[in-house]
Amino acid sequence: MAYSEKLLEHFKHPKNVGTLDKSKKSVGTGLVGAPECGDVMRLQIEVDDETGMIKDAKFKTFGCGSAIASSSLATEWLKGKSVDEALAIDNMAIVEELALPPVKIHCSVLAEDAIKSAIKDYREKNGIETPAEEAEKSH
Amino acid sequence: MDKKLIYLDNNATTPCDPRVVEAMLPYFYQHPGNAASRNHPFGWAAEEAVDYAREQIANLIHANPKEIIFTSGATEADNLALKGVFEMYSRKGNHIITAKTEHKAVLDACQKIEKMGGEVTYLDVDSEGLVNLEELEAAITDKTILVSIMWANNETGTIQPMKAIGDICAKHGVLFMSDATQVVGKIPVNPKEVGVHLMAFTGHKMYGPKGVGALYVNRKNPRVKVTSQMDGGGHERGMRSGTLNVPGIVGFGKAAEIAGKEMAQDAERLSKLRDKLQAGLCANLEECYVNGSEANRMPHVTNISFKHVEGEGLMMTFNQNIAVSSGSACTSASLEPSYVLVALGLGDDLAHSSIRFSLGRFTTDEEIDYTIDALTKGVNHMRDLSPIWEMYKEGVDIDSIEWSAH
Numbered sequence: 041m042a043y044s045e046k047l048l049e050h051f052k053h054p055k056n057v058g059t060l061d062k063s064k065k066s067v068g069t070g071l072v073g074a075p076e077c078g079d080v081m082r083l084q085i086e087v088d089d090e091t092g093m094i095k096d097a098k099f100k101t102f103g104c105g106s107a108i109a110s111s112s113l114a115t116e117w118l119k120g121k122s123v124d125e126a127l128a129i130d131n132m133a134i135v136e137e138l139a140l141p142p143v144k145i146h147c148s149v150l151a152e153d154a155i156k157s158a159i160k161d162y163r164e165k166n167g168i169e170t171p172a173e174e175a176e177k178s179h
Numbered sequence: 180m181d182k183k184l185i186y187l188d189n190n191a192t193t194p195c196d197p198r199v200v201e202a203m204l205p206y207f208y209q210h211p212g213n214a215a216s217r218n219h220p221f222g223w224a225a226e227e228a229v230d231y232a233r234e235q236i237a238n239l240i241h242a243n244p245k246e247i248i249f250t251s252g253a254t255e256a257d258n259l260a261l262k263g264v265f266e267m268y269s270r271k272g273n274h275i276i277t278a279k280t281e282h283k284a285v286l287d288a289c290q291k292i293e294k295m296g297g298e299v300t301y302l303d304v305d306s307e308g309l310v311n312l313e314e315l316e317a318a319i320t321d322k323t324i325l326v327s328i329m330w331a332n333n334e335t336g337t338i339q340p341m342k343a344i345g346d347i348c349a350k351h352g353v354l355f356m357s358d359a360t361q362v363v364g365k366i367p368v369n370p371k372e373v374g375v376h377l378m379a380f381t382g383h384k385m386y387g388p389k390g391v392g393a394l395y396v397n398r399k400n401p402r403v404k405v406t407s408q409m410d411g412g413g414h415e416r417g418m419r420s421g422t423l424n425v426p427g428i429v430g431f432g433k434a435a436e437i438a439g440k441e442m443a444q445d446a447e448r449l450s451k452l453r454d455k456l457q458a459g460l461c462a463n464l465e466e467c468y469v470n471g472s473e474a475n476r477m478p479h480v481t482n483i484s485f486k487h488v489e490g491e492g493l494m495m496t497f498n499q500n501i502a503v504s505s506g507s508a509c510t511s512a513s514l515e516p517s518y519v520l521v522a523l524g525l526g527d528d529l530a531h532s533s534i535r536f537s538l539g540r541f542t543t544d545e546e547i548d549y550t551i552d553a554l555t556k557g558v559n560h561m562r563d564l565s566p567i568w569e570m571y572k573e574g575v576d577i578d579s580i581e582w583s584a585h
Contacts, residue, residue: 052496054564057563057564071566071580073582075526076531078531080567080582081566100564100569101564101565102487102492102564102565102566104489104495105491153583
């Protein structure tokens with residue numbers, strides 16, 4: 041399987057690897073996947089209290105190259121976005137950007153799940169209710 | 180040495196030995212005959228070459244040349260043995276015993292046999308991958324016609340107690356078949372000595388060409404017969420029709436001859452290199468687990484799990500120049516890790532973290548040094564990225580987390 045240059049770059053030199061302090065109220069953490077499935081993603085966002093913008097994002101991923109590249113790309117996209125804009129990130133945009141082969145599409149789905157899960161955690165911590173229509177959409 | 184390609188996937192296939200290629204070449208053009216053409220010199224030359232190769236192969240396994248049935252490879256030989264025995268001995272019984280760690284060629288053929296009305300017992304193995312002899316004997320019924328146990332496993336290199344299994348089969352008058360794909364040409368193999376009646380093997384795992392293999396079929400005490408699965412001109416004593424792959428068979432024969440002379444020294448050299456690789460990695464990295472049996476193992480194989488690192492991702496850190504295999508398949512079609520490692524009782528997480536290194540005749544000491552270095556860097560890179568490694572380091576009990584399966 042030949043991977044795209046962009047994917048290989050994100051794999052070899054992943055962006056935003058690390059850990060944010062999950063005890064902070066401004067930090068939302070999403071942990072998705074399972075070791076027995078061969079994929080675990082932890083994605084964290086830190087939201088600026090005043091502007092409501094995501095000022096930092098970090099990840100750590102146990103998984104294949106596509107899973108690592110998908111999460112690295114997701115953190116890049118998250119920084120500077122509002123929470124609402126972040127929720128609009130679609131897994132197919134990740135598929136397109138990294139040219140993921142069909143058998144690896146589930147890696148981008150996991151990244152989207154990780155984003156949604158991190159936002160949910162942030163909102164719960166801060167007593168922000170998830171709008172009804174979004175709650176319906178999430179799985 | 181940055182751009183050099185290092186091949187440590189010899190259990191998948193071995194490169195052809197140049198001496199094998201040289202022996203094959205005349206049979207593409209100078210001697211183009213069909214070995215079944217009995218009435219002209221072209222046919223005679225081909226037949227002579229096939230007879231010679233059959234002898235070279237028989238010598239390697241201490242058999243009679245008449246006991247060698249050429250096939251397209253080990254998969255076909257496995258299918259011919261299992262389905263051929265099932266059909267030939269259907270009046271005697273319909274029960275076959277095999278193990279969960281067998282190659283897919285055996286397991287899938289057994290599933291087909293079940294659809295055809297056969298009954299198959301799939302034995303468990305212990306944590307080293309060995310079958311339990313008492314369970315094996317207990318599984319034999321008056322309907323049992325065949326026991327099929329591989330000589331050594333392709334993923335872990337674990338060697339089964341062949342003589343003990345052969346003795347049990349002899350005691351109960353049951354045929355014993357073995358997929359010996361990974362052992363013939365690598366370690367001494369003598370089917371008669373251990374009581375194996377049918378044995379599948381192939382050229383391309385012993386530095387011969389792809390597309391040619393053989394089934395050993397015991398001729399005396401007992402005289403074993405299999406119903407053909409490929410019908411046509413009645414080649415190979417009626418057991419496998421089809422024009423013989425003369426250049427392939429010549430190469431297979433040459434590979435067998437070379438193996439007979441060199442496998443002892445190859446095995447000695449490779450076991451030292453394998454031990455160096457395994458020791459080097461386990462010294463450099465924490466949480467390494469060797470899978471399979473270290474006491475009963477092929478000399479050129481080691482299968483290691485690097486905990487909290489996913490195998491396919493790990494391979495991507497070095498697969499531009501080192502070739503190995505992983506027990507992890509991370510695709511949407513299959514999130515299941517290696518069934519062989521799972522049968523050994525490894526958790527799915529450790530199975531996903533496994534890498535198989537299989538060395539070969541052309542592996543060098545420098546390549547092993549380079550591989551130890553590259554793997555160490557790769558595992559460290561992946562662990563820096565791994566959330567479960569971080570949790571492990573912080574003392575979090577990973578099993579206590581409720582994971583969201585997907």
